[in-house]
Amino acid sequence: MNRLRAMIVKEIWAALRDPKARVILIAPALMQLFIFSYATTLDVTNVDIGVLDRSGGIHARELVARIDGSPTFRTIKRLESPQALRTAIDDQEVMAAIVIDPDFDRRIDTHQPATLGVVLDGRKSNAAQIVSGYIGRIAGEMGADLSARSMPAGTVVTHWYNPSLDFIWFTLPSLIALITMIGAVAVTSQSVARERELGTFDQLMVSPLRIHEIVIGKMVPPFLVSLFNGTMFLILAQIMFGVPFSGSLILFYLGLTVYTLTLIGVGLFVSSLCSTQQQAFLGSFVISTPLIMLSGYASPIENMPGWMQIITYADPVRYFLVIVQGVFLKGMSAGAVFGQLWPLVIIAVITLGGSAWLFRARME
C-alpha cells in the first residue's frame, strides 16, 4: 500500500510539474469546448440567395418578400440574367438562386399550377438540401394561402426532450464524451512514452513496484484530469449554455468513471506499443479519430454501411454518448444507463487487462 501511495504521488507530481504541460492539460479542453459547441451546428442560417425574377408581377414580389422575411435567409441578391445567375453560383456568392418564370403571375391569376425553379450549389450538397427544404416550405405555404380549398389538418409534431430542437442541447452533452476522450487518451499515452524516452520507465520496472501498481499509478493523473474536465463541462453546460440537466448526478459520475477507465485502457494500450513521444502522439491521434467518427456524433450510426455499424459496437464513445445525452436531456433511468454500461465494462476489462499483459510481455 505504501509503494502504491508513493507511485501515485510521483505520478501526480510528474503530471503537474511542468507549467507548460499543466496549461496543456486544461486549456485545450476548454478551447475545444467553445469552438466545437459554437461551430458544429448542422443548422443552416444566414443563407445568401439570388433571385432572377422574370415575371415582375405582384405574386412574384410576394414570394420574394416571404423569403426575405424568413429568418433563414440573410441577403437577397437581384440577378438580371441567366449569366449573372451562373456567375453568382459558380463563385459561391449565393448558395441558391430562385428563377421565377415570366408566366408565373399569369398562371397563378388563372388558377393554374405554377412552377418555381430553384438552382442550388451541389458542392455543398448537405446545406443545399436543407435550403431547398426551406424554399419548398415557403412556396407550399404561399400556395396554401392562395388556394381557396383548405387541406384538412395534417400532422402535429412534438419534439420530446428538446422541444425547440436547440442544436446546442445536442452538442454540449456530446462534447463531454468527446473531449474527455481526447484528453484521457493523450495524457495516458504521453506519460508512459515520456518515461520510455527518458529511460525512467526501465527504472520503474526494476523497482520493487509490481506491474499492477505501476498501471494503477499511471491511471491516476488521467483519471483526475477526466473527472475535472467532466465536472467543469457539466457546470459550464448549464450556466453558460443553458442546457438542462434532468437526470441523476450519481449515474452521470458512475458512467464517467467507467468510461474513463476504458479510455485509460485504450491510452495504455497505445503507449505499450510506442517507444517515443512522437509515436505516442500519432498513436493516440490515429485511435481518437475513428473513435469520434464511429461514435454517432458526427453522423448517425444508422446511416453507416452494415459492416461499419458492427465495428461501432467496439467504440466506447458510442455508449457514453447515449448515457450522457440520456442523463442530460431524457432523465435516463438507472436501468437504461446500465444497459449502456456493461459493454463499457467489458471494453475496460479487455483494454486494461491487455495493456497490463503487454507491459509484462515487454519486460520479459
Next chain:
Amino acid sequence: MSEAAPGRRFDMRRFRALVMKEFIQVARDPSTFLIAFLLPPFLLFLLGYSVSLDASRVRVALVVEDSSAQAMSLATTFARSAYFDVTPARSVAAVRDVLVSGKERGIIVIPQGFGEGMKRGNPPPIQVITDGSQPNTANFLGAYADGVRSGWMAEEMGGASEPPISVSNRFWFNPALRSRYFLVPGSIAIVMTMIGTLLTALVIAREWERGTMEAIMATPISMVEFVGSKVLPYFLLGLSSMAICTILALIFFHVPFRGSVLALLAISAAFLMPALGMGLFISAATKNQFVASQIALLSAFLPTFLLSGFLYEIASMPWPIQAITYIVPARYLIPSLQTVFLAGDLWGLILPNIAIMLGFGVGFFYLAFRVTKRTLDQ
C-alpha cells in the same frame, strides 16, 4: 551577422547536400511513412464511409389507435415508405423507454376516429413524437412523416391535385446529392494539414529538443538554405499524399474530377505554404514535442476540420466564430478543391483563394524566420 560574410550566401551544392540529408532522415523515420502513406487512405475511407448525412431509414414506432380501413392503409404506407423502419407498438406509453435508450427515434400515432374523420372529410391530425436529443434526425422525421401523410391523403381524396406552386430543384455540380463528393476534398485538406503542420512541427520540435538544431546552425549554412531544406521534403510529401487521396477518391468513391491537374496542383501547393510555415513557426516557438503537437492539433487540425466550411456551414456560425474562420487557411482551400473536383477550373473563384493562401504563407514564414533568428542570436 552581415549578409556579405562568405559562406552565408545561397550555395546550390550545399543546399543539395542538405536536402539529401533531410530526405534520408525523413525516409528513415517510420512515423513519417505512417503519416504520409498509410494515414491518408485510412482517413479517406473512414470519412468516406462513416460520414453520411444523407439520412437513410429512420427507426420509428407506429401506434395505430384506430381500426378503420383508412388507418390501416395509412399504416401500410408508412411501413412501405423508404424513409422509415417501422415497428408496430400498442401505445405511446409502451414505447417511452425505447425512445430514451435511443432504439427508436420517434413515434407516429394514427389517432382514434381517423377513419370516421376521413369519411367526413375532416380527419384528426396524426401525431409525431420525435427524439429531440438528435435534432437533425428529429427534423427529418417530422418533415418526412408529414410528406408521407399528405401524399397518401392526396391519393385518397381522389387523384392528386397539383399544388398551386410547385418547386423544381436543380442541384448543380452534384445532381444526385452524394455527400461523399464534398467529403473527399475535405479529407484531402485534412491530410495536407497533418503533413504540412502536424508532422513538420513535431519533427522539427524534436530536433530542437535534442539539440541537433543548434549543431546544424553552427555550420556555415544560411537561413534560406536551412529553411528550404527543411521544408522541401514535407512539401513533396504533402503533394504526394494529396495525389494518393485523389487517385483513391476517383477509383473507390467515383468522385468526378472536372477541373485540371494543373489547377489541383496549384491549389495544393499554395495551401502547403501556410501549412508548412505554421509548422515551422510552432516548432521554433515551442521547442517541445508535446506542447508543439498539442498546439498544432488545436491551431491547425481542429480548425481545418471544423472552421473551414468542410462539415459545417460558416455562414450559420455566430459572428465571432465566423471572424476566426478568416484566418484559417483551409477556409480558402476547401471551396477551391470542391470547385476543381465538382465544377471545373473556375479561375474567378480559385485565383483569389490561391492569392490569400500565399499571403498567409509569406506571413507564417516571416514569423518562423524571426523566431528562429532570435533564438540563434541569444
